Amino acid sequence: MKKREVPKPKREKEFWLILIFIAALAFRLFFALRTSGFTGDDSYFNLRQIESIKKSGMPILHDNLSYSGRTFAFLPGMHYLLAGISFIFSRFISNEILFKIVLNFFAATAAIIAYMIIFELSHNRNAGLVAAFATAFSPIFLNSTINSISTFSISIPLNLLLVYFFIKSEYDMRAVTRFMAVLILASFTDSLVMILLIGIIFYILMISTEDMPESPSRLELVIFSIIFVFWVNFIVFKSAFLAHGVGMIWRNIPSAISSQYFFRINIINIIYRINVIPFIAGIYVLYNYTIREKKKNIYIFAGIIFVLLMMLWLKLVEFWIGLMLISIFFALLLGYFYHSLSSYLAKTKIAGKLEGIAAVFISLLIVSTVASAWQYANSASADSLSQNQEEALNFLAEVQSEEAVISAPESGMLIEYFSKKKTVMDSEFLMIPNINERYADIKTLYQTPYETKALEIMDKYDADIIYLSDTEREEFSIISLKFVGDEKCFELLYNNSVMIYRKLCRLGTAG
Amino acid sequence: MKHSNKKKKITKHAETKKKRIAILPIIYTIVVLLFMFAVFHAYRNAFTGGLPAGSEGYYHERMAKAINEKGILSYDSLSFSGRTYIFSAYDYLLALAGKVTGVRAASIWIPLAMAIISVFAFYGIMRKSGMKESSINIALLILAATPAFAYSALTSNPQIAAAAFLLSAFYFYMREEKAAVVLSAILFGFASLFGAAALLISLSIAGIFTIKHPERKKRFSALLGIFALMSVTYIITIAKFGLLPISFGKSLSSIVLELGALSGIGIFELILAGIGLLYAWASKDRNYLPISMTALLLLLFLFGMNVSVYLAFACAFFSSLAINFLDERKWSLNILRGASIILILCGLLFSGLTFMGRAVNMEPDSGIVDAFSWLSNNYSGGNVLSVPKNGFYTEYFGMKAFSDDNFEYAPNLEQRLNASQQIFYSRDLDKTMAELxxxxxxxxxxxxxxxxxxxxxxxxEGLLFLLRNNETFKNVHLESTQAGSIEIWNVVPQVQTAG
Structure with a gap:
């Protein structure tokens, strides 16, 4: 294997990189720590799992609360990591703050890895810094990870590391070992790595058509990776695969709400959300270095972005996940664009004004990126669990009841975590039978004006409590429940923007 | 003189050592098999009172006991409320062995013995074919860990007996000695009695081998006579009952362990076997027999025949070729070679562990046995309705089953299955009562x-709704098990009122 001499980054540039990292971390923690609670019900699912691992060493695989009894299938890498960290540090700091700090720290490292990738490709430190900045403040990535216990906080940096080591594997044997080590970690954290590998397969197909055959060592590495990742995912998700077949890709989401997760994309929507500058820069780089100049490693990005766009188009990946990944890769390409632009300008008459142009470019980047990042981060922070909701859920924990709570799917995991009550539905839909019927029943219950219908549905699911928060109001387009007029049948237990009702009667059976 | 004696001694010692080394793989394989057997039965002894696993075994045990009591069977009064007994050589084998150790014990040791015999035969066939020692060793170990093979060794079923006779017969068919020729004819004859699949496979394996070894034409012609003789039983059955309907398109979940097939093959092994098949195709002149037999087995599988145990041998063979290929090829990165081998071993081991984890909890458990035992003590006649796989338990306890899993030539099969569907899913009490x-x-x-x-x-849903009517259905027994309660309902006869 030929060794390639890569210039070492200067200390001054390292200083700027560390500054970007600290700025990103500070930015994240500013929004994360100013609110109590986490954003998204998934965070509370993950929190339950982490607490279970801390307590018993095992995650909750058979749960009595979710859907009043079900099995989970998920990759537990992040959960074990956080459980371990919590085990050591929870005596000094609350879990909530600890997890926010740790996960935002991991997420912020994506900036450093982005720098490493672009520096490796371009040997241009400034280009690396541009990529680092754009990645650190990628709006969608921020929104998904800033205030959530999300596997993306760890899997995105790991996947970027995989890209980095894959690029280096062409000439550095150590990169192969490191690639494999990171692959194992990434495989047990999130299934995102499968998307990356499919992208790399497309990369190999692309370069083979361009008469740039891939080295045998890299081919072996890719084949091994595919088999390993496929095997891990098959073992973990085999019950889900058995239950849903290929439909597992769509996570058994009820068809009535699947459009909230998989919706038809249009290019304007994508450009708007990932920002115009990275998009145009990324397109330019892809065009120039795959069509005109044919730079082998740029094909890796081309392959991954192509796969992501296809998967979004075919609704094989959730919109926000696909968009997040695309925005990160376009952020990387923005860095390479900077290198390309500065190399070009250096050869022109205005080479002397390069620093000025760079300053304008970077200013534009900072303004557009940070403004967008601020908006998305603010939104994530605002969407976190409100004080009212937390109080309501804590109240619900005190309510004596062996039966289930009816709520919208997005409230389910909050109820399970805070109130330790059984739920009729939550947003973990995998391996739940008759999911469409269940969702339709819940929707009917919230919208029906008829007491008998509501009672019938509640009896069907052995539920005796109805939870009504802004989530339910928005989900089912209602303001209040129309059938709760009869106090003999429905008792209002709690009313503070969140309303909790208890059923007092049963539907009589015919004699 | 002294020197030549010494030389002879060294040569003999070397040969003995070589023979010992050669049989080591068989010993390892049998040790693995015995270990699985011991763990399996120890667990079942501890948690299910030592009940043999798998519902099919109870059918064979019942028939073997009946053979020992009544001699040659022609009628089964319990299955499908009464039907012609379709000859099964396995029942007679079990009955014969049962005369020595008891039928229940024979149900346990016969499958293991057949599995061990088939290991020896498989080993002999691979050696006779000139396969590399390393490939043979790997094939045997993979075979022992293949769920389809292990399942057949741990439960009472005719497939492993058929495989043992067939493989032994073919091994002797490959040999030159006169005694081997006679023995192969006898064993092929016995193998053919274990079902149409065994007959077809026996015929094919001998036939394909003979095509490449024309000097065995005479031998094969004699075999054809034996096959023709043995097929008389099938011809008589077909003449009496007609051809069995062919069920096409078995799904992956009936052959892949991780997709639910307990007697299937692990996905990792299937992928390896695929790689091995591609590798073997490159030298198809040498590997004509395993390739053509695998094609036949896949065809039989697609036609709905139970050939999983034979596929286990084929997969073990091709998997070993794949592993050898991966081990011997020149890798650009040695670390990947090591990692790939480890991954393969982990994959195979995981399949084995998955299988054992599920197999030890196979039905029946003590709850099912207690429930049917209670019913048999309180049985007042008539048919017992449940899902077909519970039919064997019903019959084992001396009651008439409305249906069981033995669909071959079952009387009024379609009508009975439709009636079951009607009864299970209808909410119309009158229609259900009429069917009952x-x-x-x-x-x-x-x-x-x-x-x-x-x-x-x-x-x-369906009948569960109707069971609330306690004038028509009486819940006579509830048996608690870990999974829930087994309910036994008595159908109260409706009194016909004068019109």
């Missing part, structure tokens, strides 16, 4: 599995 009365169904057995998706997915 028409089919003389007096008891209904409902297991937790039936309520958890095997029959019903929702509470109060």
């Amino acid at each position: 009365a028409k089919n003389n169904i007096t008891y209904i057995v409902i297991t937790p599995e039936m309520k958890n998706g095997l029959v019903w997915r929702k509470e109060q």
